Amino acid sequence: MWLDDLLQTIPPLTVYLLVGLVVGIESLGIPLPGEIVLVSAALLSSHHELAVSPVWIAVAGSAGAILGDSIGYAVGRRYGMSLFDRLGRRFPAHFGPSHVQVAQRFFHRWGMWAVFFGRFVALLRIFSGPLAGAMRMHYPRFLxxxxxxxxxxxxxxxxxxxxxxxxxxxxxxRFSWVALLVAVIAGIGVTLFVRRRTHRMAEAHAAQEKDGYYAAESDD
Structure with a gap:
């Protein structure tokens, strides 16, 4: 198939670098499709004729996640919560006040576990490093x-x-390209589903804050 021929022209090193770069940038706090890139690259590695190693895909993804989060931590520690105020004004869909409050509540409740499990949740994946730094979590525990x-x-x-x-x-x-398309579509679907659930959580939290504000006003 023409797609198989095209994929065979991609150097494996390019795939590894792309995985590490996208995952690392996402971990810095920039909303990129790191999970979709990782899934697509892992699927490529299952086609043995492409010479892409799943071991190096995992290494590249791990390195990107660790380095990106560590840099994000340093940035968050340097600028504090004011960083999220500026990001919220420029990117309200990702860093709005309600999103930050949901992430803060999760961090206050779970501490180190919020960093660990944050890697598996779309919202916390982009917040984990910068927010941990802004909240002055001890770096050894964070690392x-x-x-x-x-x-x-x-x-x-x-x-x-x-x-x-x-x-x-x-x-x-005979239709190996179907697997790639299905995996990419599935990855996009999961990302959109998690993002929608995240937005609903943020909206519910904002509504609770608003109700609490009006209740306090009425008591006064």
Whole structure:
């Protein structure tokens, strides 16, 4: 198939660098489709004729997550919560006050676990590093949770998608491009679903804050 021929022209190193770069930039706090890129690259690695290694995909994803979050932590620690005020004015869909409050509440409740599990949640993935720094979480604790979360997320996702891709290639050997398209569409669908749930959580939190404000006003 023409798509298979096209994919074979992509150098494996380019794939690894792209995964690390996109995941790292997303971890800095910039909303990029890091999970979709990781899933797509892991699926490419299941096509053995492409010479893309799932091990190096996992390494690149892990490194991007750890380095990106660490840089994000340093930026958040340097500028504090005022950073999110500026980002909220420029990018209200991603860094609006209600989104920041939801993330803060999660961090206050779970601490290090918020950093670890934040790697698996779209909203917290872009907040994790900068917010941990702004909230003055001790860096050694942050680094441990960040490293474990990044490695588990990148390695687990890569191995799961790689295994599914091997099975799909076996059954769809004449239509291997279908597996790639299905994985990308599924990744986009999951991202949009999580984002919608996140927006609903943020809107519900904002509504609660608003009701609390009016209740306080009426008591006065």
């Amino acid at each position: 441990v949770a960040n490293a474990l979360g990044g490695i588990v997320w990148a390695t687990g996702t890569t191995l799961l998608v790689y295994s599914l891709g091997v099975v799909a290639e076996h059954w769809l050997s």
